[in-house]
Amino acid sequence: MSGIPKGVLTAVKKVRGGVRVDHCKNTMDSEVVRIPTPQTVVIPMQMSIGAPCEPLVKPGDEVSVGQLIGDTEKFVSAPIHASVSGIVKAVGDVKMPTGVLAKAVTIESDGEMRLFEGVEPPKADTREDFIKAVRNSGLVGLGGAGFPTHVKLSFSPDKNIDTLIINAAECEPYITVDYRECIENSWDILSAVYTIKEILGFKKVIIAAEDNKPEAFNVLKRIADKDIDVGNEVRLMVLKSKYPQGAEKMMVQSATGRKVPPGKLPADVGCVVMNVASVAFISRYLKTGKPLVSRSLTVDGSAIAEPKNVRVPIGTMISEVINFCGGYKEQPYKLITGGPMMGLSVVGDDFPILKQNNAILAFGKEDAILKNETDCIHCGRCAAACPLSLTPTNIVRAAKIRDVAALERIGVNVCMECGSCAYSCPAGMPLVQYMRLGKSILREEAAKK
Amino acid sequence: MINGEKLTVSASPHFRAKSSTRKIMLDVIIALVPALIASTVIFGLRALMITCVSVITCVLFEYVFRKLSKKSTTIGDLSAVVTGILLAFNLPSTIPVWMVILGDMFAIIIVKQFFGGIGQNFVNPAIAGRIFMLLSFSGRMSSWSEPCSGFMNLGGADAISGATPLVEESENLPSLIDMLLGIRGGCLGETCIIALLIGGIYLLFRKVITPVIPLSFICTVAVVMLIKGRGDFTFVAYQLMSGGLILGAIFMATDYATSPITFKGKIIFGIGCGLITCLIRLFGSLPEGVSYSIILMNILSPLIERATTPKPFGTVKEKKTKEAAKA
Structure with a gap:
């Protein structure tokens, strides 16, 4: 076997710059809990980078969990499924956290969470079937960016893409859902890694995590260790915890030493980077056929009474998720979807949870104070x-x-x-x-x- | 619940480091305290008095100018305090107070505020102020008081004119230990090398400055003087410890606004300062070259920075393929 050494790897090339932020990983030991079924969900038709979907249902329709409710012909987009069972109440424009209007399907839940009868394990033996299955699952990058996963994976086989990088760095402060995924669903991750590797023909797989999460690391290592002997090229890589270690370009550089040129994608230097939660989802989808209708997220911040990791149906209102976490313990002055470094601050808690939201953070007055802008002193x-x-x-x-x-x-x-x-x-x-x-x-x- | 209270919406990141311009300037002031204590011990209370006068006038000029020009008050960032201390450190303790005030006015109003205030000045205000005074009052600017000659002497008139080691005959040179402790004639803040080094280490430790500029500056002077002195290390040691080299290299050449931010740029900047210092000391008619070397490199700084700015991540490869395509 060529190249890749045995055992746990360290970064091939160190990432330049970056900053040391407080980790604030308060919810590391909080097991992901499912919130009670919400009464209504609002499912926007735009939850990924790319084209919005067209709603396929109308008010009064009965829907069940996993039923297709939005789709488009466009390639760069992912279909959308009902996340609860019940009756469609409305199809119309709602305001998104970014301020733009988007079509959305509002479903009133019957509380039963009936699974759609059409849900069955997909056929995914060949490359084409597999990518089609990933598209049908509605999966987008769960790490935050929301790029449709099937687009990422549908590269031509002769493009010489050799490395699959599984991103478990989770360098944003507060967020611990990827960490929990590693601990709670490590077998899902590993089984998907081997499936993807085999079907898409990756030569090697690097699972990269930061060194401030030793437990996740040990879990993944134990599983990968078994395979190191058979000469199979799946390796773990430990990275120094530094922000933004988990950014795609930085990941590619750490894992392979290659630099993604401006305006290009990791695929242009022979790499595909996937978030660890996305990978685990693929494994579950291949087994059950249940599309992306719920996701895990971290609820934390100084204004949250009981910070924890929760699993919520897509389209649940932020306020409902926060209520499940004990509500606000002090007056919130800032609400963020995503991490504190790259997340979006929103104007209120009456927005739905999107596929790509990996955290809800609420902060009290002290943490919401903006720094006064003064003149640049050219400090560098x-x-x-x-x-x-x-x-x-x-x-x-x-x-x-x-x-x-x-x-x-x-x-x-x-x-x-x-x-x-x-x-x-x-x-x-x-x-x-x-x-x-x-x-x-x-x-x-x-x-x- | 949100209670109708409005949420703050701002661009990411929502976390900020706790550093501020004021904290950085405070660190510089703290780093200058050992040298201030040393100068008070060496040149008496008058050194402390000159420094205080300089600080107060700098702050006052900045405050008045910003008020008159209807701009936000910036004295809270403490940069005027730093300029005041540094300018005073570059003056002999015998200097008349009105000259100090004139120098402060030149530094703060003409060099700093006329160009837009903090971060916008194209040369270091303290150095420009000193050079302005050197040209205007060259006699008073080079009449040093004898070290340790009257602690309580606050009047400047009866100062004894002595020369700095750079122009002195070799038999009258102070010992190397005296040089290190600063017991020699010179500007009030530049003589005590140990105190300046302590301040420099503090700044490095607090990550206010990087060692790149001071090291490349001092090393360049050391190398050139070693060649000139044909391997005479004592000569090199005198050269390094005399004049304002250490003060300039640690506190003046590292000024953010007037030095490049790139690593390579800092090396070029430091070497340039070192070479010009040596040229002036060895071939010029002036006894001292540190101020002029820094001010000349200040002017070159934007060009150095532009020439040494790294290519954005990943662009190197593209260039290579272009070259390959040409070939």
């Missing part, structure tokens, strides 16, 4: 923290004066908005916001041409 901390070798301070200057040439030269579009720069800025500048401003200037200029 932002540039030192940028894992993608950008110079945020120069991007800010170029964005403020709309210097298109400079924005292109400095490479604002390379920015993945990980927030390391803004985190470390002593002047409290909202650097990610400036990066977005710079990107939108370039988009406008491109549209003009």
Whole structure:
């Protein structure tokens, strides 16, 4: 067997920059619990990057868990399924956390959670069948970005893609659902890893986790160890816990030493990166045929009475999830879907849980205070923290004066908005916001041409 | 429940490090305290008085200018305090107080505020203030008081004019131990090498500065002087410890606004400072070159930074393929 050494691996190449954030993994020991069936769910037809789905049901229809309720012909999109059984109450526009309107199907639950009779284990023996099955499962990247998984996996077999990287880094503070997935469903992860490896013909698989989660690591190691002897190339890799270790480009660099060029995908350097929870889901789906109708998420933050990990039907209202976690223990001043570094702060708790939401965080007054923006002192901390070798301070200057040439030269579009720069800025500048401003200037200029 | 209270909505990240401009400047001030104590011991209370005057006038000028130009008050970030201390450290303790005030005005108003305040100045305000005073009052700027000659002497008029080791005849040189302790003629904050090094280590430990600029600066001077002195280490030691080299390398050349942020840029900046210092010391008519070397490199700093800015992640490969396509 070539290349890959035996035993636990360490990073091939260290990630540049990054920041050391407080881990705040308070819910590490909290087993994922299922919340009681909500009375109504609101299921938006846009829950992934790509095209929105068209609703396939109308008010008054009876639906059951796993029934297809939204789909589209477009390739970059994932179908949507009913997450509870009951009656469709409404099909219409609802406001999404980002502020845009999206079509959504509102279902009133009958409390029975009846499984749709059409749910049966899919045929997934060949490459085509497998990718079709992944598409039908409605799976999108569960790590937060929400990229449809079947798109990621449908690369041409002769494209020389050799490495599958399973991302269990979970470098965002607070979030522990991937960690719980590793501990509670490690066999699912391993069985899916072997299925995907075999069907899609990966030469090697690297399961990467940060060193601040030794328990998850030990569990995965015990399972992988058995196979190390048979010369099969599935390995664990321990990474130093540093934010943003779990970003896709950083993962590829740590695991293989390859650098994903600007505007390209990991597939362009022969890698596919999958979130550990997505992988575990594929294994369960292949066994049962039950599509993505619920997901685990971490509920935490200084304003939450009982922080815990919960499993909720897609479309459950945030307020309902928070009530299950004891409600607010103090007046919340900031509510975030996702992690504190890249998550989205929302205007209220009356939004549905989406497929890609991996956490709900609520913070009290003290944690919601915004840093006062003062003048840049050119200290260079932002540039030192940028894992993608950008110079945020120069991007800010170029964005403020709309210097298109400079924005292109400095490479604002390379920015993945990980927030390391803004985190470390002593002047409290909202650097990610400036990066977005710079990107939108370039988009406008491109549209003009 | 949310109780109708409005939630804060802001761009990510929602976590911020606890650092602030004020904390950074406070660290610099703390790092300068050992040197201030040393200068008070060596040159008497007048050194402390000059420093206090300089700090107060700097803060006052900044406050008044920002008020008059209807801009936000920035004295809370303590950067004017740092400028005040550094400018005072670059003056002889015998300097008349009105000259200090004039120098502070030049540093704060002309160099710092006229260009937009903190972070926008293109040269280090303290160094520019010192050079302004050197050109305007060259006599008073080089009349050093004898070290340890009257602790309580607050008046500057009866100061004894002495020379700094850089211009002195070799038989009158203070011992190396005296050099290290700072018992020699010179500007009030530059003489005690040990105190400055303690401050530098504190800044490194607090991660306020990186060692790149000070090391490349000092090493360049050491190497050039070693060649010039034909391997005479005593000569090198005198060169390193005299003048404002250590003060300049640790506290002035590392000024954020006027030095490059890139690693390679910092090395070039430090080497450039070192070379210009040596050229002035060895071939120039001025006794001291640290201030001029730093100010010249300050001006070059944006160009150095632009030339050394790394390519965004992953772009190197693309360039190679382009070259390959050309070939």
